[in-house]
Amino acid sequence: METLFVNKVSGKETLDQVHEIRRIVFVEEQNCPPELEWEHEEESIHFLATMDNQPCGACRWRKTEQGYKLERFAVLKAYRGKRIGQALVAAALADLPADATYIYLNAQLEAMPLYAKFGFVAEGPQFEEAGIQHFKMVKRA
Template sequence: MEIKITRDTMSDIYFDALRIRNEVFVKEQGVPYELEVGNALEEATSVHFVSYDEKKATGTVRLLLYEDKKSGLVQRMAVLKEEREKHLASQLLKELICFAQKNQVETLILHAQLTARGFYPRFGFVEEGEIFEEAGIKHITMKKTL
């Protein structure tokens, strides 16, 4: 397994991330495509991480850094259905955290789907605030100090 990183929204790596997100969020979870990839500025200013096996792209996550570059939003964590149970999400998140630390990011925030809220505490994320709905799916904010 290899993880590739890009900020280039015209790269093959980015298009692989979009394909995975479309499969997981739009097709599986019913999120409207316009919500999933609705903000071109966020897409262009995010760092996109994509995992690959020997044949294809298998998972993705992105990091949207805030203007201060000291904090960022972890978003769009997705692993193809047939690739789940291979710990790809853990590897992607570890890579993102490592990247954030190397770039002096101090705080990471994410909106965890309630079905995945148990995954993030093992990486140091702590729940914050109330449950809310985003794209028709219940979420909880989680935060990690680096």
């Protein structure tokens, strides 16, 4: 049985692993502009998923003017379909402060069913971000 852990990032070495996963998934695979990928790093709380001690997924959350935004969910191709995305969403949600009433994210279309499992509902029109189609999704209590 594979062991999956999601931990809050505390040091530079772990943050470097998060950045490497995001670079591979977003910049290389999805051709996102690198300068967009590294916005808002300092004010974000980052998470790293490992499976059998190998870094395999990442995400972050940050407080914005609207509320709490979950973002940058990335799972390396070799690890997709192993519930890592679900573990990352659960960890990020569990880490939010108790007063986090408005929680939202911008979901790539194929990821929407994952977020829906956690109570997120699409709101507003479809839009393009970094050349990829998205919907804003808001968590309903």
